[in-house]
Amino acid sequence: MSVLVICPGKNPEEWVKELKNNHPGMNIYIYPEEHDKEEVEYVVSWKHPRGIFRNYPNLKVIASMGAGVDHITSDPEIPDNIAITRIVDEQLTRDMSTFVMALVLDHIRDLSQHFNNINWEPFYYKRPEEVSVGIMGMGVLGKAVAQTLVNNNFQVSGWSRTPVEVNNITTYHGKKQQEQFLNNTSVLICLLPLTQETENILNKELFEKLPQGAYVINVARGQHLVEHDLLEMLDNEHLSGASLDVFRTEPLPQEHAFWKHPKIKITPHIASITNPKSAAAQVAQNYERMTEDEPLLNKVERAKGY
Template structure:
């Protein structure tokens, strides 16, 4: 019985070291080194090559290296009999809350204006808003969405939330379903996307949705690049309906040099760093699921395949 680590473009050594420290004696292979595919029953991955796992006849579990699982579920050749798990980690959760708070504060205080003006040696003051007078809407009220909502509430923002199904969250004015989406958006001066990526949420950040936001609304996307219709965002910023955007995720990563987002004065770019998985922080839960698989026990943080998260 062996574990396979698959993470093209990432250095796997920290994962291998953390796994062996956590679970001495675990036999770990790193793709694409030579190995016996029939030995592998458990895989740990981020952005695996499409169709790879159909070559592993005894594979039982695919564990995501992060909170997202769309990179796994989007593989049309995924074996039918495997279970998929995700990471739920306090460090990731706290980091996401800190990042979104920083982007919200950057926007209401206009700090990005001063960065640009410094480059031009231009002395100009901008009016700012206070948290108490700012409405923030969060799309997606899962673990990360709840953590972000709590962080914003503790910093005196008025917090609204929307989810596919009804959720009861402390200190959040909650909406759910398509019928309540417009009312939610009308109360979102800053819109934060933390939705899982599914067939229903792909391209959800589009012109029709933006049109329901208050004039001057600001977009923060820390979910997935595929949520956003890029040309709709630029059009709505350029016509003045949206004031700008902070984007941490993109359809193609790294963002190509020729992409127009790089040069847009009202779009702030970060390279998918809102919250980064630290192997030493999460291998304990992965190793526990490895043991649960061996003992034929229910897995923790298991993905509901029909929902996509």
């Protein structure tokens, strides 16, 4: 029984080190080094080559190296009997919460405008209690971001596919309640999982339901956003601006229109980066659970995509 680490373009050494620290007897291969495909029952993966898992007849579990699993679930050739897990990590959650808070504060205080302001001109700013923040996606990350914002006096609401209850936060769910949620949101944060239902959800039709001057933050996936719709809504001044940390193509091409747009702020997908030292323990624990035929932690529901 062996573990295979697949992460093209990423250095796997830290993951291998931490997995062995948590499970010294674990036999680990690093793709694409030589290995016996029939031995592999457990894969730790990030953006694997499409279709590769059909070559592993005894594969039981694919563990994502991060909170997102769309890079796995989007592969149609993964057999239905293979379980998929994701990372749920307190450090990852805290990192996302503080990053989003920083973006919201930057927006309401115009901090970027003040940097090196040679004219010494103050700008009007809003206070947290005056700002209604709406979060699309009320999973682990969405709930944590919401709580951080509430703790700092923002008015916060959340929207999700199905009903979710969170203390001190007004929640909406489903298509029927989406418009009411959007109508009351001046800062929209996307933390949705990427599924067939949520792809392209940040589009003109949705933006038009936001109040005039609303601000958009996307820290989920680039495929959530219809890029030309965002540009149109910024140029006609229905939206006041956007902070984007994720993109359809990464790195974002130098010739992309976003780079030159004065109302768009770009960060290089740094909102929340998995730390192997913090996350490897649960990956190793799931390996143990697999070998003992016990229920897996943070297992993905294949039908939902998250």
